[in-house]
Amino acid sequence: MPSCAGAGSKPALSHFYFLFVPETKRVDARSKSVIEMPRSIGALWRRNSKFGGNAMSKRVPARWFPFFASLAFAAALLAPSSQAAPQFGANAGQVVGLEFDGRSVSNLDKSVEFYKLLGFTEVPGVDKSWRSDPVMNRIHGTKGVESRMAKLTINTNLGEQTPFTLYLREFRGIKRRNVMAGKTPWEPGSTHFEVVVPDSEKLWSDLKAANMLWPCTWGGQLIALPGQTKGTMAYITDPDGMDIEIVQQRPAVPAMDGRPARPADPPGLNHIGLIILDPDKAEAFYGSLLGAQMPAAPTAWLSGDFMDSAVGGHGNVLRMFNSTFALAADRDARMRFEIIEYENRKKPVAPYSITDIGVNWIGLEVTDIDDLLARLKDSGLAKLVSDGIVEMKGGYRVALVRDTDVGAFVELYEPPKK
Secondary structure, eight states: OOOOTTTOOOOOOOOOOOOOOOOEEEEOTTOOEEEOOOOOHHHHHHHSSSOSGGGGOOOOOGGGGGHHHHHHHHHHHTTOOOOSSOOOOTTOEEEEEEEEEEEEESOHHHHHHHHHOOOOOOETTTOOOOOOOHHHHHTTTOOOOOEEEEEEEBBSSTTTTOOEEEEEEEESOOOOOOOTTTTTTTTTTTTEEEEEEHHHHHHHOOOOOHOOOBBOSGGGGGGEOTTTTTTEHHHHHEESOOEEEEEEEOOOOOOOTTBBBBOOOOOOOEEEEEESHHHHHIIIIIIIIOOOOOSOOOOOOOEEEEHHHHTTSSEEEEEEEEEEEEEEEEEEEEEEEEEEEEEEEEOOOOOOTSSTTTOEEEEEEEHHHHHHHHHHHHTSSSEEOOOSSOOOTOOOEEEEEESSOOOEEEEEEEEEOO
16 A cells, blocks of 8 residues: 655644745746745845844744745745746757656556546547557567556646646566655655645545545645645645645635736646756756756755645755746646755665656657757766667657656657658
């Protein structure tokens, strides 16, 4: 059975630590308005608190927690993304956009049932029978292994809310281990994605009724966002221990006091996250080489009860690099690829394979895969897993690589030329 090893008891919320973030301006893609963020959370602390002093050395009293936690949480969510295009120079091989996420599971039917409860739709007509596919074995760097696959979709809650694909694959004929068994959401190499849901309490109840609720949060309950009292978000796992963040959609707000009305957030997939070890390696691989727009600076180092309660931890200290990729199906929309570094939770990543249970990979559409793959190999920051560039039925050309920081898998594919 899956479990969050870090899930703990529910202590009283008491404090939140604040560190500095740079002054930034960014354009909110939905409203086109410019959001100005303060030079530091500490500046707001000094401006609004009778306590004064150095914010970095203060522990926020309980009565101040909702206000300052909201500010810190907003700072994390609104960390700036560079508006400059990736600098590929004269290189022909570029990433077009993020197309899908994939997960290696132990029981395909059970996993399909779970993800459908989350709001995913199974694509009909996909052959889910066992077979040894020479093309897939070349992509995965395996020989004679049987697998079966299901394809599901869910709308993103970004831009045109286009469908985003999730591939689930089960393997047999090879020794497998569950790499997420007993692991926590802050383990280097762990991944998650966030699903915005219409009603988190109903989803919680539905998962519980189906015996498919595996929470990571303190007390195994929904957690209230900073400044709120009702629990609306949580980290949970799928049947194999892979992390999912669920957040209830933000309700519509009517126009008032000269402020325009704000529509409700649409439900759907919001972002994908990866826990890293070395931020320089991550930025070089995902930013410089794959073209993710990286932030001008990471968020502040964050810690405290809210951050711990969501993932079931105690004493975590983390920061986020809120990079973005364009969506392959909606190139005007950008999905956050949330790179997270835990300052005090670094440990070597044990070796694992794409065929192991609990392994995640992302799929990126690219141009000129030959050129891009050559640059990845020359960089020393990527390891080729597939047997070269593999051509699939229909003319798609595919290569599977992994980063050299935590070994995360990235599938690159070039569509057939029209």
